[in-house]
Every structure is written in C-alpha cells, then in structure tokens.
Amino acid sequence: MMKKSRIVLLKFLAIAGSIVAASSSQASLVPAGLVSLSGTGIGAVSTILTIHDNDGTEAGEVHWTPGGDVATGNVVGPNVQTKTQLFGDVGIDNAADIRIIFNASEPSGGSISLDDLVLNIFAPDGTILFTSGAFSPIFFPDTQPGTGKSGFAFELDLLQAALAEPHVSALNRIGLSAATSMAQGGLETFFILRSTTVPPCNPEIEVCGPQEIPEPGTLTLLGIGLIGAGALRRRRRKA
Numbered sequence: 001m002m003k004k005s006r007i008v009l010l011k012f013l014a015i016a017g018s019i020v021a022a023s024s025s026q027a028s029l030v031p032a033g034l035v036s037l038s039g040t041g042i043g044a045v046s047t048i049l050t051i052h053d054n055d056g057t058e059a060g061e062v063h064w065t066p067g068g069d070v071a072t073g074n075v076v077g078p079n080v081q082t083k084t085q086l087f088g089d090v091g092i093d094n095a096a097d098i099r100i101i102f103n104a105s106e107p108s109g110g111s112i113s114l115d116d117l118v119l120n121i122f123a124p125d126g127t128i129l130f131t132s133g134a135f136s137p138i139f140f141p142d143t144q145p146g147t148g149k150s151g152f153a154f155e156l157d158l159l160q161a162a163l164a165e166p167h168v169s170a171l172n173r174i175g176l177s178a179a180t181s182m183a184q185g186g187l188e189t190f191f192i193l194r195s196t197t198v199p200p201c202n203p204e205i206e207v208c209g210p211q212e213i214p215e216p217g218t219l220t221l222l223g224i225g226l227i228g229a230g231a232l233r234r235r236r237r238k239a
Helices: 002-024 158-167 216-239
Strands: 029-035 046-051 058-067 070-075 098-104 111-120 128-131 139-142 153-158 173-181 190-194 204-208
Touching: 029 098, 029 111, 046 058, 046 173, 058 111, 058 139, 070 190, 098 111, 098 173, 111 158, 128 158, 139 216, 153 158
Parallel strands: 190 204
Antiparallel strands: 029 153, 046 190, 058 070, 058 173, 098 153, 098 190, 111 128, 111 139, 111 173
C-alpha cells in the first residue's frame, strides 16, 4: 500500500511539474522590487525609453538598425532620452544582472498601469537576437512623484535570462518597448542598471544586493509538493 501511494504521489508531482514548466515558459520581465537611488534624472543614468501623451495612454519603442536608433510611438527625446544602450556602455556582461527601472512621474505620486514591457537585444547590424516573452500588466496604486526618483525594477526571469545570455556582448544593444495607461502626468522614463551582489557596489549606477522574488512556478510546485506529502502522511495513518 505504501509503495502504491509513493507511485501515485510521484506521478502527481510529475504532472504538476510539467504544467508549471509549461506556464512558466511564457513568463518574461518580472518585478524585482522598488529601488531608491539618488541622481537618477534624465542625463544622469542610461535612459533607454521616455514616453508621454496627454490622453492617459502612452506607448513607445526604440530599436536599432544599421543606420542608428529608430523610435516610434509617443516617445520623447529620440537619441537623448530615448535610445538603445550598448551592453559595453552599461557594464552588463550577464543577462541575470539586467535591471530595467520604470520611473513614473505622476502628479502627487498617483497611480499608473504598466501594460506592456518588452526587452530586445540587437546585433550591430540590427538583427534581433532576443525578444523577451509576453508581459503581465501591473497596476501601481502609488508612484514616486517627479522624474529622477528611481522607481520599479524589472528583471528577466530565469528562463528568459538563460535564453538571453548567449547574446550579452559588449557591442550588442538593448532596446525596449513599453505601454502604460491611466497616466495623468509624465514623463514616464525607463533606464537600465546592472544588479550586482559582488562588492564593492556603487549605488549611483547599480542596483546593489539581491532583489530576488521566487518564481511563480517554483512556489506553485512547492505548494503542490506539500499538499501531496500531506496526503501521503494521511494515507499512512489510515493504513
């Protein structure tokens, strides 16, 4: 009876694991916490995208071509406030260290919804080497008022970081597309920083220390495992 119970539990966990793996493969840029750094206004950091519109919705993209940057949508400041960034210039040599910081500049720190955020990696000739997966919209009830007040960090999940890693090279470029809604002010800016856990860390240009959030799939699988283990213990007591 005990052997049969173990077999049932193992099959249950195997099925659950395959379901979790399938759902996690669609994950992409995920929240990595709120960061508060000094001196992050436009021109002080590696700003990659700036968007603004007056109707409450904003969307924009910047990508690299052999002729240079091309910006589309509600972008502000092409080639200055909106431009692709070289990996070599931002000092990132590991995909897991990429941090995209979303700085919403809403009146009185008001709310905003980040509806889309996609990271692209381009070769020097403009070839798209990597595109992050589908983004899950996030509503922020509060923001930090004013441009340069840092903001909300996003990172590639484990799967996306592994897929992006072969394309992290000093001469390759990072591009970004984003969309927001319920915006009452602006500008909305996105800049890139390197995350590091290896001292010394410069908080002016890096996100210092780990800001890891457990993968949803990991938590789900752990919960299923605990439920299954509890069921097995109950069967043993009855036996």
